[in-house]
Amino acid sequence: MRADQAPVDALVELPECCLQHAINEQPALALRLRELGFRPGVRVQIGRKVAGGARLVTVGTARYAVDAATLRQLEVIPVAA
Template sequence: MRADQAPVDALVELPECCLRHAIESQPALALRMRELGFRPGVRVQMGRKVAGGARLVTIGSARYAVDAHTLRQLEVIPVAA
């Protein structure tokens, strides 16, 4: 599933291929996402939607607003609570 399709408040994990599309199409974006902590195996709490289709996401203690375009490129796996 893509990150933009995950339900609000869902806990998801980033699979090994999580940034494959971004790496292929926008290497600079993929690098920035890795710098922010978006790496395979990381668990991400999907927050509420905000303006323009962006979403608030939490990784560890850090919260980010991620735009809709980037969310569409990020693969995630739902984690059972």
């Protein structure tokens, strides 16, 4: 599943291939996501939608507004709560 398809407040995990699409299409974006903590094995909470189609995403204790185009490039695995 892609991150933009996750339901609100879903807890998801980033698999090994989570950034593969971003690495292939936009290496600079993939690097920035890794700097922000988007790495394989990390659990992320996908929050509500905000202006412009972005979603609030919580990684650890940090919250980011991530645009829809970037979310479409992140593969995620739902985690049972």
